[in-house]
Amino acid sequence: VALGSVIGTLRDTVDELRATGLKIGVLGLTSFRPFPLAAVRAVLQGAKRVVVLEKSFSVGLGGVVSTDVRLALSGLHLHGYTVVAGLGGRAITRASLARTLREAVADKLPPLTFMDLDWGIVNRQLERERAMRRSGPVAENLLRDIGTVASKVA
Numbered sequence: 001v002a003l004g005s006v007i008g009t010l011r012d013t014v015d016e017l018r019a020t021g022l023k024i025g026v027l028g029l030t031s032f033r034p035f036p037l038a039a040v041r042a043v044l045q046g047a048k049r050v051v052v053l054e055k056s057f058s059v060g061l062g063g064v065v066s067t068d069v070r071l072a073l074s075g076l077h078l079h080g081y082t083v084v085a086g087l088g089g090r091a092i093t094r095a096s097l098a099r100t101l102r103e104a105v106a107d108k109l110p111p112l113t114f115m116d117l118d119w120g121i122v123n124r125q126l127e128r129e130r131a132m133r134r135s136g137p138v139a140e141n142l143l144r145d146i147g148t149v150a151s152k153v154a
Contacts, residue, residue, distance in 0.1 A: 001044070002053040003029040003065050006085070006092050010053060013097040022105060029065070040072040049079035051104045053092075057084045062112070079107060085115040121145045 007028040054063030
């Protein structure tokens with residue numbers, strides 16, 4: 001399940017996976033508010049698992065699309081996955097989508113996944129925050145870690 005500009009890439013990826021024999025489909029949402037609860041439930045109620053592709057994430061709440069999809073599927077017993085992708089303007093590639101969807105079909109995907117997130121960078125920042133006991137210049141630190149800020153550490 002996805003919303004917005006990623007649907008085309010997702011459909012291409014799913015077409016490639018279906019050509020290999022994988023039983024998989026795409027539900028592209030064209031309306032978000034009001035959320036089409038009944039329509040989503042009708043389409044997905046026969047699914048074994050549902051992967052919601054999110055392009056935004058709210059700490060403490062989760063993904064906005066995932067929240068509404070979970071509400072639409074309330075009471076149904078199926079595996080649900082939220083995949084947050086494209087953070088920081090990263091491209092969402094067919095290769096990453098295919099890998100992630102294969103993991104979901106095999107039930108090897110965690111319920112919440114941050115696709116292509118470099119956990120090394122995240123953990124370095126978290127360690128800096130623990131050592132400093134405050135957050136500090138997070139954006140500058142992250143950009144320095146990936147080599148796009150040419151500043152010296154003070």
